[in-house]
Amino acid sequence: MSAGGPTTAVLVLEDGRIFRGRAYGAVGETFGEAVFSTGMTGYQETLTDPSYDRQIVVATAPQIGNTGWNDEDDESGRIWVSGYVVRDPARVPSNWRARRSLDEELERQGVVGISGIDTRALTRHLRERGSMRAGVFSGEAIAAEAELLERVQAQPHMKGASLYEEVATREAYVVPAIGEKRFTVAAIDLGIKGMTPHRMAERGIEVHVLPATASA
Structure with a gap:
């Protein structure tokens, strides 16, 4: 978070739909296939699940991060998602097993995220139109909308990608x-x-x- 307040972030879908919010986790840019996860709990397991490699995951649960981040529930040795999208991040994590906040862990592992957007509208959009390429941009990575869209559309499609070699x-x-x-x-x-x-x-x-x- 900058001294002047929250850092602005935008989510750009390949069909031109744009959502504006605040940076969550690392600040910068990231690209991936936008998908949604309907789990009410278990965000740590989702983020460390290798099957989400190269995907920007949208959490449909309205508040994420309540239990922070611990050192026991990882499904692998790192976070695999390309980006993370949440509506209302918990301001203070509260759980006896927590070692740090979700925001801190995302930043530590360099995962660019966005918060404060209407994830319900985004989920409906993805349900109706299907998963698609997307990008999350924050801080100095933000540019004109047309340029951001062009960068998203230049990304490779997931179809045919050989991901097992990475995970x-x-x-x-x-x-x-x-x-x-x-x-x-x-x-x-x-x-x-x-x-x-x-x-x-x-x-x-x-x-x-x-x-x-x-x-x-």
Whole structure:
């Protein structure tokens, strides 16, 4: 936040629809496919879910960030979303497990976001017209609307993108069974969430997580 007040931010969709709000998280610019997430809770798991790579995620829940950010609930080793869009960010996080605010974690990991926009209208727009390329711009990244739209439309489409190469593990690793071992399973990582092999381990399964390039 600047000394003079909140930093202005804009969300630009490839069809020309523009939403204006305030910077949330890192200040700058980002591009991705605009999609929405309807979860009422679990924003930390959503943000660290590898399946959201290269996507700008719109939170449909009106208030986000109430429980802050902890060091236990990540689904992977980093935030994967390209950008984050919220309506009403919590001013003060409140949870005994929180280590910092969501805003601080987004800024720490360089994730550009926007707050204070009508996410209900944005979600309806995406539901009616489908997911589309978008950009979030804040601070010095803001330019004339025509220029921002042109930059969004110059971005590659998601269709045909090979994302597993970005999100999959490079090295195999083992998640041991919890308690008595009953089975051994090989899981090819195409963007697996950390909780998946953990839940299998709770059921006595030793999980060998392999790179996406692994052969039979």
